[in-house]
Amino acid sequence: MKKNVSAGKKKSMAFEIFRNTFLVGALVYFVCSAVFIDQLYKYFEQQIFRELETEAELAIQGYRKGGIDFVQGIDIRNRITLIDSGGNVLFDNHADYAEMENHLEREEVSEALKKGKGYSSRYSVTLMKKSLYAAIRMDENTIMRVSCDQHTVGILVFGMSQPLLLLFVIALIISGVIATLLAKQITESINKIDLDNPRDCQVYEELKPFTERIADENYEKSQREEIRHQFTANVSHELKTPLTSISGFAELMKDGSVDNQTMMDFAGDIYNESQRLIVLVNDIIKLSRLDEQSISLEKTRINLKEIAQSVCETLHQAAQKKDVTVNLIGTDGFISGVPQVITEMVYNLCDNAIKYNRQGGRIDIAVSVNAADGTVTLSVKDTGIGIPENARERVFERFYCVDKSRSKQVGGTGLGLSIVKHGAKYHNARIYLDSTEGVGSKFTVVFPAE
Incomplete structure (x- = not known):
């Protein structure tokens, strides 16, 4: 025969409070960390776009003074691309521009031709990198574009793993301590409740329905006890009266001190009293079954x-x-x-x-x-x-x-x-x-x- 193992496990309210508070703390930490990293990543991205725009403007000034030779002589880590209004690449400091495809459909190029400036970003899932582009229209026929690579959020998280892990451990320790103190405080207030007089106890507002229920159950219990006591007393009295009569009649009949007619009258009285007892007992049984709702x-x-x-x-x-x-x-x-x-x-x-x-x-x-x-x-x-x-x-x-x-x-x-x-x-x-x-x-x- 299999035993119900789960039924034998004891549940601890303190542990439940600790666990739930602990989990909430951990959840809040992860949500806050995710929001913080996202906002930090976006902030740095905007900063990079501004830097790319500044570099593009400087490159334009140099190009206007020294022409293509000046652009070719720039020693810069970022990528500089010169594009005409038809999307053809005129120069690129990181690749052979003669073999590069037409850039007219590129988002930053199309936007720069329309508005004077254009920005875009493209992901590389394989390299875990994102390329940022800033393009500025120099004149009706030429666009200067500067771009650089930015690591994805995953790389950023990986790079910050140690401080994030440290913060996570600290957050868990703090939430664990708070949860333990909170659980102890709540359980102590519950343990101090006087079960006999729960309404007289100072408890948290959330526990008042619990104490009210205990008080109501105590009242109902006392009422049931009083009714049971009265019922027992009444039953004893009601049973005693006919039994006393039956006993008295039987005693006189036993002594043989009555004539036949009187004995017949006594027998009739004994019968009537016994019938009364039978009716009384039947009514008590019916009432008890209704009281206990034991009707099957x-x-x-x-x-x-x-x-x-x-x-x-x-x-x-x-x-x-x-x-x-x-x-x-x-x-x-x-x-x-x-x-x-x-x-x-x-x-x-x-x-x-x-x-x-x-x-x-x-x-x-x-x-x-x-x-x-x-x-x-x-x-x-x-x-x-x-x-x-x-x-x-x-x-x-x-x-x-x-x-x-x-x-x-x-x-x-x-x-x-x-x-x-x-x-x-x-x-x-x-x-x-x-x-x-x-x-x-x-x-x-x-x-x-x-």
């Missing part, structure tokens, strides 16, 4: 009205016992969701509407589709006892009951609406509550479009 079923296309119809059929007998009329209206509304969770949500809303309704009351269940944005809405409206205004914010909390005695009487666990809330959150749905005490309540769940 994939979302599918669901017809919300069909689920509401199925729930109505399931709760038909419970509604009949309280003489509650259940009315389902609306159109087919398709959503993307987990059928099991959606069914639990609709069931709990309808079950509560029956449990906390008055005798002979009514429940209106409606499913509708918003044509504008495609959202699907489920509403469950009852004519029950309603919810006091001061309790409406808490009805979705776990184990919260507006009237504990009534909830125990009707078999409520205090987890139904909490399951609805977490199921809606799992499906990115919104819940709205409208209730009037003594008149009834209306719960509305809006599901997003498919």
Whole structure:
């Protein structure tokens, strides 16, 4: 079995800062060196052109005084060429002018004939040299041209390799030292962050989002711990109550101090309390799965009205016992969701509407589709006892009951609406509550479009 070697490598932020700063320093050095050499090369080239122009003017003055003999007698390293207006070479101090080709198409000659002066440069890749030419028109028929060779940029760089290399080493050392100090300074500021109270730390502006995130995570963690603590306490209390009753009834039955009729009543009470325990444990399991989002079923296309119809059929007998009329209206509304969770949500809303309704009351269940944005809405409206205004914010909390005695009487666990809330959150749905005490309540769940 192959091991993941890369996963075991430890990354050092200090090293990353050092490396990146080091590379930036090296890049800046090379860019600056390239720009400097280019500008230096161009400067020297302009200087050479000016010198060639000066030499050409001096040669013209000598030619006008001494003629071709004067030009031939000049002892100069640069090349002097005398050209007529037709491009024919009249004299060249470095070559046999009789064998030279016509120069009329040469750039510097053509420019000198038109403007009086002309300049050009030509490269020789083989010799790694560049020839510079300056031509001046003496009169209508004659051009004096002076030229010389200039080394290319490559030769210049090669000649300056030692000082450039020395500067490069110095630049790398300086950038390396700066990078090390910068990395140390940044890592020290991060290491000094108090993870328990990150907002109280003085950090760089760029690190504030990081400390804010830590603070938010700390707050969320404390909230989860508080909720878990409350949940554990509530579960312990809710489990202890029926277990105590079961234990008391069983103890009396064990002693044989009750008659047969009383024993039958105790057996009924034990059954009811055990059923309450089963419902409570099932609700806790459902809520925990929604909390941890551990639902393994994939979302599918669901017809919300069909689920509401199925729930109505399931709760038909419970509604009949309280003489509650259940009315389902609306159109087919398709959503993307987990059928099991959606069914639990609709069931709990309808079950509560029956449990906390008055005798002979009514429940209106409606499913509708918003044509504008495609959202699907489920509403469950009852004519029950309603919810006091001061309790409406808490009805979705776990184990919260507006009237504990009534909830125990009707078999409520205090987890139904909490399951609805977490199921809606799992499906990115919104819940709205409208209730009037003594008149009834209306719960509305809006599901997003498919």
